[in-house]
Amino acid sequence: MQKKKESFSFKASSGVPPQVGPFSHATRWGDLLFVTGQMPTDPNTGKVVDGGLIPQSIQVKKNLEAVVAHFGLTLDDALMVRVYLESFDDYDEFNDCYKTWFTKELPSRTCVGVHGLAVGALVEIDLILGIPN
Incomplete structure (x- = not known):
């Protein structure tokens, strides 16, 4: 079977924030x-949410969920997660929030x-997910 690469970008009206650079979601x-x-980034306002690390982490989770939902997936389909913290001093606080994201x-x-x-964020997260057959 030949594999085909497909790239996807979404409008903010899809619940996914617009890109901040030249890339696909x-x-x-x-x-x-x-x-x-x-x-x-709140897709409704285009602004980074206020309140510190945990509110920002929760918004990142919502944004990830919005992207993967377009493929019929959830965070439980994640195989690999990469987390970038603006301050590694936030590691333990982030982990307390993060470990509740998966069932x-x-x-x-x-x-x-x-x-x-980018955009003065305290956290950024990317994913690799498996698509069940």
Whole structure:
């Protein structure tokens, strides 16, 4: 079977924030879905949510869920998660929130502390998901 690459972008009216750069929200390759790092941007306002790390993390989760829902998937279909924290001092606080996001086994994950993120965000997360046959 020949694999075909398909890239997808969504309008904000789909519940997914607009891109902040030249990329697709998701790319499908065979039975894998690669989701671009989502920011804590409210798709209704186009602004980063206020309130610190946890409200931003929850908005990132909502944005990820909005992207994967277009493919009939949930976060439980995630195989790999990459988390970027503007401050690694937030690691434990983020983990307390993150571990509630899944109803099945936790996916593989990498968490990286960085010196800055687009749009002044405190957190960004990207995913690789498996698409069940």
